Amino acid sequence: MQGLDSDYRLQEQLQKLALGELDEEETYSVIEHHKLSLIKEQIEFNNKLMRVLRNKDVLDVKMLVTSLIIEEGLPKPGTRFFSSGNRWSVWILGLIISTGLLIGGSQLPYFQKWSHYKEYRLAQKYLSPLENVVFTGSNGVSNQDLNTGMDAYNRQEYSTAILHLGRYFAASKDPNAGLYLAVSCLLKNNNRQATAVFDNIVGKLETPALQWGQWYQSLAHLKEGNTEAASEILHSLKDDPMLGESASKLLIELIKN
């Protein structure tokens, strides 16, 4: 409050100074006060500058995380590591997990979320959006969701694409729509969902969508850390004229890993 008062008084005095209403002594005092506040501001700026320069690395990390929050969005409530613990079912589940861990304790690291980091990175390296080139015929279901979904897919708005293509796929069971739904899920990092859709549609796809489906299915498995399933599919793609080269390269990198 005192700060505000003195600030207001200073402003008033400055106004009077501009209008030439202050005597010599008052003019001197206002100028000195102004100088002091300028110096204070400079010192504050200096301190902040020093902090930033000294902690540049940490602030780099903060900037990285901030941009991730903007790009990826904050996870929605419900994606919890441990859910609320009052219900009996949770306790029972906890007991089962604990027993499982006691029995297979040595395998614990394999359940950790980072254990497939390299495979994830590898899949990310090879992952790019599938071109919108697969045609799908009319099947008696309104095409509105399909069109909106594919428009969103082309704009790389995968959340919207998942919503509309998911609705269309549920109604039509069209495997081509399912392919773009699964690829959207994969690009949005909903890997488990992507794998489930791929498992459902791959057998129903026709060439060349089939090979594309298998390629993305292997990437989904890889992102989930399921190297064996991914390798198996990649082996089957090795001789494909379109995807053979990429599949072979990825396989080599997987072996090197």
Added chain:
Amino acid sequence: MTFCLAYLVTIPKVRHNRMKIKSNKSNSRSMPNNLNALTNGLIQKDPETFRFLYRQYAGMITGHVRKNNGSEEDAKEVLQIVMMQLWRAVKDGRYVEEGKFDQYLYQLAANTWREELRRRRNRPVVELDAYDINVEDKTQEQLLHALAKDHYLEAMHKGLSQLEPPCNRIIELFHLQQVSLQKVAEEMEYNYDNLRKRIFDCRKKLKKIVEKILDNSTLK
């Protein structure tokens, strides 16, 4: 004779190395392999590594904060602090792997949020963004809290990267490395008086950039 001796000495070593390689191969998906790559990515501030960690763990961290009466804003802040703590721990070699990376992250999140709640209880009237911390006087953890909360510092950090040469160099030399003005003038081949004016102009430029960043963003 010398050859035989050397052979006898080296044989066990070679065999030992072979065994080591073999045991690594048998665990091709093994934990240290992946974790080493992950920690290396962290140390190098590789954006894809941070994306991976974000995708794997952001849900757990923000979920913990939300579950314990935290807001969306609190969740964001804790997420930033945890990532900064993790980076620092790995970089300083304080993080020792014992196959408990997930647990370690969860503990960081839980401790950070508990500490924040404790701080709020002790200072209930103070607004989150209002309190300023004198960096030099505080612990590492408190420093990270301060850095996470102070939006002006964030804008200044961004502003510094937008500052063009020679301003960025002058500021770094004078303010960070604390090189005397006389020496900066010599190194950059400036007249001493001109440099003094230049520093003033550079700081003014930086201030303008920072204000513009704050105006254009939601940071303020």
